[in-house]
Every structure is written in C-alpha cells, then in structure tokens.
Amino acid sequence: MSAGVPLTAEHVLEFPGGYTRTTGPVIGRFLTELREGRLMGVRTAGGRVLVPPLEYDPETGEPVTDEWVRVGPAGTVLTWAWVESPRPSHPLDRPFAWALVRPDGADTALVHAVDAGNVKSMRTGMRVRPDFVPGPERRGHIRDIRAFVPEVTRIVSPIRTRYRVSAGKALTRFLEGVAEGVFIGGRCDTCAKVYVPYRVSCPECGGVIAEEVNLPDTGTITTFAINNLPDPRAPEVPFVSAYVLLDGADIPMITLVGGVPAHEVRQGMRVRAVWVPPEERGMSMSNVKWFAPTGEPDAEVSR
C-alpha cells in the first residue's frame, strides 16, 4: 500500500423506498389537517396551543388535551437564517430563509422555509403565510406547505404624466447666451445685485431687472456636495455638484464640477466652465459640460 493515500471504498446507508413511521393520533391529525390545507394546533392542559402539536406538553410532560385549534395561517417570524446556496436536501432550490414562524393563535413556533426571494426582504417580526402545494399533490406531510411567503405590505404603482413646459422670457434669453458661450446675468435697478441666470425681477427687493450683464465663465466654489447615486445628467459616480459664484455676480449658480477627483473639491476653489464644441451647442445648459479647476490660488469665500 502506498504511504499517505488511505485505501477507501464508497459506502451508502439507505432504506430503499424510505423508512415507514407511524404517526400516532396527534401528529397524524396535524398532518391530515395539513393535507386539507389547514394549520392546526393542540391545546395543552395548561392552556397553551402547540404548533406543531405533540402528544405531550414539553414543559410538563403531561398528555395534551383533545382540543384542536385552528391557527394562522398567517404568522410572525421570530428568528431566521439566510441560505444563499441551497443544498439538495433543502426544500427550495433558490436562495431562501429558514425561520421560526409563530402562527397567529399559537404559543410555539413552526420551523419552515420562507420563500422571500431576497435577503433584504427578511426581518424578524415580519408577517408570513403558508403557501400550500396544490391539493392533489398534498400527502399529509410537513412539506405540504411548499414554503411560507411574506404577506403583502406594498405594491408598485407606475406613474408617468407628460407636459410641455415653456422656458419663459428670462430663461430663453439666458439660454440664447449659453448657446453663444456667454452667461447672461441681470442687474437690479434698485439694489444693484447681479443675478445669473438672467431674470426679470429682483426676488430680494422686488426691483425690475432691465440691464443685462455679460458675465465671464470663471468663478469660485462657495459650497458643494459629493453625490454617490447615479444621475442621468452626471457623467460619472461619484460626481460633484457645486454652487459657483461667477466673477461679477452676487448670486451663485448650481453646476457640475469635473476634471478633478471629488475629494479634492473645496470651498474657494477657482473654476472655469468647460464648454462643449460650438457645433454641438443648442439652447440648453448641456452646452456646459461642467466647471473645472483653473489652477489659480483659492479665493476667499465670504457669506
């Protein structure tokens, strides 16, 4: 015999056709009811309802009473374990949970599978119901319950309505500028504040804004946010959205910031608009790809 390689043989222990067990009156009644699609418990002398039923009260050893109680079928999950890779012996062939389910009206819990689809659907305290296999396939067996399934707690409502919105005079004027590569602002005739995008009245003092001001495409970041959720308007994740105070403006404009790692963006950073090539421009803010750092020293940010 070669050293280190044990001589082995395959060996199977099996009862061909399965091992026959008598159920006794209590377990037999439970399984018979299960075949009918009913979940039943038995009452102990102490008044507790055992599900699944036993012939004796496990707390006292006393025989249970003859009183049968219909329970559930809904119940509450007391604890659970998630199986990502089911074994051949398991009741489901896709990821599922094992759970202790206490049917409504019972004082004990039943061990069974919960077909929840996803581990995120599972939590202790959730409500579940048995999903029985079709009547003709039931045979008086614990697996006459295919699995428990979560109770309905939400529905999905698709919502989609359509609009045709007008830009309005002021925004149209602003976008005309953007189409030419210019940010058009407006100065209030009363308080002299410069607003960008261009607008027709001063929201602060109520003055009329008649004077257009062409602003440069450079400015300073006053505040910013790093976004980690994808957005169809942003080129990548994470992306940075920032308030940029254009040079000569009194009110910052919200834009994307790019061309710089998100963690390097800071208040006071000097930035310049990156325009798409003239032949790709239209009456849209998508003319501005984003604002990118100019490399100048940071500016003072005052409130």
Place this chain on the structure above:
Amino acid sequence: MRDVAVVAFAQTAHTAEDQGLSEPELILPVIQEVREKAGTRDFGFTCSGSCDYLAGAPFSFVSALDALGAWPPISESHVEMDAAWALYEAWVRLQHGDVDTALVYGFGKSSQTDVRELMTLQLDPYYLEPLGLDQVSFAALQARAYLERTGRAESDLAEVAARSRRSGRDNPYALDLPEVSPEDGYAVAPLRPHDIAPDTDGAAAIVLAAGDRAREMCERPAWIRGIAHRTDAHYLGGRPLDRSESAAAAALAAGVGKAPVDVAELHAQFTHEELILREALDLGPDVLVNPSGGPLAANPIMATGLIRIGEAAARIHDGTAGRAVGHAAAGPCLQHNLVTVLEG
C-alpha cells in the same frame, strides 16, 4: 457521594483529514497512553461514547473494543452520545462502591461523511428531518435569535473565532487554522465559515478513580465536585432559542456558582454557542474560556465533550487551575447540556 476524580487524560493529535486509520487504530494509542498514566491495564468499568452513523454501520462501536482487549469479559457499556455522557455513566457506576476505577473513551471520524447533513438525522422525523434542516442552518437560527436579543454583533462572533484559532495553534492536539478573514462570505447567514467548528477526526480517553485509588494513581487528582445534565424541549420552536435554559439548570445543579471558576472548557461548536454558554453558566470576564482552542479549533465529534472535561482536568493536574468547569452539549441548538465542576 463517593469522591471520584479524573486521574488520567489522553487525546489524539486531531486531524482535518482521514489519516487512513480504522476506529480501533485511532483509539489504540490513547488507550495505551491513559493506561500508562494511570499505571494499570485493568478497570472496574469501561464505557465509550460514539455514533454509528459516522461510520454508517450498526454496532460499529463494538469493533472499537478490539483496541481494549475484552477477554476474559470486561464490564462494559456504551452510549450513542458524546463520551462526556459515558463519563457520566462511569461516575454513576463508581457511586455503587463495588469498583474503584473506570475507563472512558470516545472517538469520531467526521471525514467519512457529510456531518452537516448527518446531523439532520438526529432531528424529529415528522416535523424537522423531512425539511432537510442541516446543522449549520439550525445553528444560524439560534445565532440570530441570540444576536437580536442581546444586541451583540457579528464582529463579537468573529472575536470568539479568532481567539479560539489562536489558542488552537498553540495546542499541539488541535488543528492549525488560519487567521479569521473578515471577507469570508456567509455559510448560512448570520454564520460565516469561521463561526463553525472544523470537521475533525480524533479520539480521547479518561480514567476515573475513586478515593484513595485516585490518590495512588495521580499526584493531583481532579475531583468531580459536581456533575449534572439537563435537557430542553427538542423542537426548536417550542423553547426560547436565544438562550440555553438547560445549560443554566445543569450549571446550577453542578454547583458552578458556589465558588470562583479559574478555567472553563465549553463545548461550543459555533461561536455564538460560546457566548450563550458563558451567559448560562454565569462565567465572568475573568474566567479563562477554552484555552485549548475548544471545538472551534478541533471538533472530533463524540469525543469533543469528553475532551472538554479532560482539558479542564489537565489544568487541575498541572496546578494551573484550582477550580475548573468542563461542559458538553448534544442535540440541536444546545438542547442537552452536561456540566462538570472539577477541583484540585
């Protein structure tokens, strides 16, 4: 009660793979070692613990007697349980007073089958076994119940695994298991592979002796000052799964709390079981738990519980502990617990 002590203990260098030994070949060296340590070949009573389902052959424990030599006939018994319960039977037998020594041994070769599914066969055959509920799955149900009651985290479980593996690497009889990797995925959530005791082949033997006979055989006998076992309801939904009431009851009956405990060897086959048992036995943070690495570092099933008593006794024998607890468990989710209190 008659004073009975653990006077000798031996175990194999446990292995993760089949070493090509039959059961009698696995047992023989530890039987020889305890005979040598006890200074005798003959015992008033012999009792073993093993599981025929591990070998897949009925009465396979009988062939294990080949390792002992059973002729002329010896007084012998067997439990289809962890050998810690064989020790309990031997302790009871010694209380009769007509014999003074007992040999106890246990053995298990996990390598021959899939233990995780084999343990399904111990479950009630009407409600649990037909579901194919495997050992790791039922343990995971208890783990979540415990974590959610106590607010403890999976990182607390990983700490138990890391400490057990470290201690195991220092124990020449335990397996050399790698550092715990936090990136390990789940086996059955919330349990990860490092939360589960490793499949192990091995055997162990203990000699018990009463009164003066114990003092002759051992310089510092580990006297059994308390020993008791208690059982919970079998069905997992019929008892509080987030704790072990039977372990607490056994500890109370064995008198664990009557004096400070220096060291405890706990039969925790899953990390959360150690935390549940610490609570049930009311072991404070100053108690050294599983310095051998425990079952999470070597789990030759059917000997694992006996080894806990042997490891606890070994610390009395070498004088590093004055009072030690050995614990053994059986059944799903710590259903059945045996607690032994040993004193120098």
